[in-house]
Amino acid sequence: MDTDSKFIEVQNAEMTFNTRKGVFHALRDINLTVKKGEFITLIGHSGCGKSTLLNLIAGLLTATDGTLLCANREIAGPSPERAVVFQNHSLLPWLTCHENVYLAVERVFGSNESKDQLKARTRAALALVGLAHAEHKRPHEISGGMKQRVGIARALSMEPKVLLMDEPFGALDALTRAHLQDELLKIVAKTHSTVVMVTHDVDEAVLLSDRIVMMTNGPAATIGDILAVRLPRPRDRVALAEDPLYTEYRRSVLEFLYHRQAHPAKEAA
Numbered sequence: 001m002d003t004d005s006k007f008i009e010v011q012n013a014e015m016t017f018n019t020r021k022g023v024f025h026a027l028r029d030i031n032l033t034v035k036k037g038e039f040i041t042l043i044g045h046s047g048c049g050k051s052t053l054l055n056l057i058a059g060l061l062t063a064t065d066g067t068l069l070c071a072n073r074e075i076a077g078p079s080p081e082r083a084v085v086f087q088n089h090s091l092l093p094w095l096t097c098h099e100n101v102y103l104a105v106e107r108v109f110g111s112n113e114s115k116d117q118l119k120a121r122t123r124a125a126l127a128l129v130g131l132a133h134a135e136h137k138r139p140h141e142i143s144g145g146m147k148q149r150v151g152i153a154r155a156l157s158m159e160p161k162v163l164l165m166d167e168p169f170g171a172l173d174a175l176t177r178a179h180l181q182d183e184l185l186k187i188v189a190k191t192h193s194t195v196v197m198v199t200h201d202v203d204e205a206v207l208l209s210d211r212i213v214m215m216t217n218g219p220a221a222t223i224g225d226i227l228a229v230r231l232p233r234p235r236d237r238v239a240l241a242e243d244p245l246y247t248e249y250r251r252s253v254l255e256f257l258y259h260r261q262a263h264p265a266k267e268a269a
C-alpha cells in the first residue's frame, strides 16, 4: 500500500457527543487523506468541529463511527507519533524550558538512549525554535511567543510522524504570530513534518498550507471544500501580499466562509 500518499486517512468518520440535552451530532461523513509531508489547515466558523476532528486524529477522542488510520495503523489512542501543540502552551510552570522538553524526550527515547543523548536531543529541539539561550528559564520568565515555541520544540523533540496544532498562535499578538508562522515555515522545510493545524485565520491558512480543508457549519458539520494552495515554497509573506494567486486563494476561502457558510447572526455575536 502507498503509505506516503495516504499517510493519514479519515474514512466516513462520525462524531456524536452525549450531552444533558441529548445526543449532539458534531461531525458527519468526514473523509480526508493527508500525504506524508503535507501541511493541512482546518478552517471554519467557531464551533464547527475543527478541534474535534484534530482530537480524533490525535487519538484524544474516538470517532463514534468510521475509521482513522496513520501510516496504515488504526488510531487507537494518543501517541507521541502524533504530537499535539495546543493554543495554551501547557508547559509545567515549575520546570525550566529544558526540563519541559526533556520530559517528553525521556518518555519517547528514555528506554534506549543515555542521559547525554537525551539532553542533546532536548538542546537540538530548543535550538530548532531559536531558544537555545533560554533553556534554563522557567515559563513565567519568558514571553507568550517563546512559550509557544517551547511547546513546538517539545512536540518536535519526540520526532512525531505528525504534528497536530490547535490554533497554536491564536493567543499571540499579530507581530509575534507572523514571526512564529515564518519560523514554522522554516522548521517544516527542515523537518519535512506532516502537519494538521486548526486556524481561524485566513491569511495564516493560505501562507502555510498545501491544502486548506474548509468545514461547513455545525451541527453535523462536514468538509465543504478543499482548496489546494499551489504557491511555491519557500514563501515570503511580503512578496505574497502582492501576488495575484495569493489574493485569489484568500478570496476563495473568504467566499466559502462568509458567503457559502455565512454564519447565523445569533452565533456571530
Ligand SMILES: Nc1ncnc2c1ncn2[C@@H]1O[C@H](COP(=O)(O)OP(=O)(O)OP(=O)(O)O)[C@@H](O)[C@H]1O
Pocket (backbone or CB within 6 Å): 017, 018, 019, 024, 026, 044, 045, 046, 047, 048, 049, 050, 051, 052, 053, 218
Ligand atoms: N465533549 C463535548 N461534549 C459535548 N459537545 C461537545 C464536546 N466537544 C465539542 N462539542 C461540541 O461540538 C461542536 C464542535 O466543537 P469544536 O470545539 O470541535 O469546534 P471548533 O470548530 O474547534 O470551535 P472553535 O473554533 O470555537 O474552537 C461544538 O458545538 C461543541 O459545543
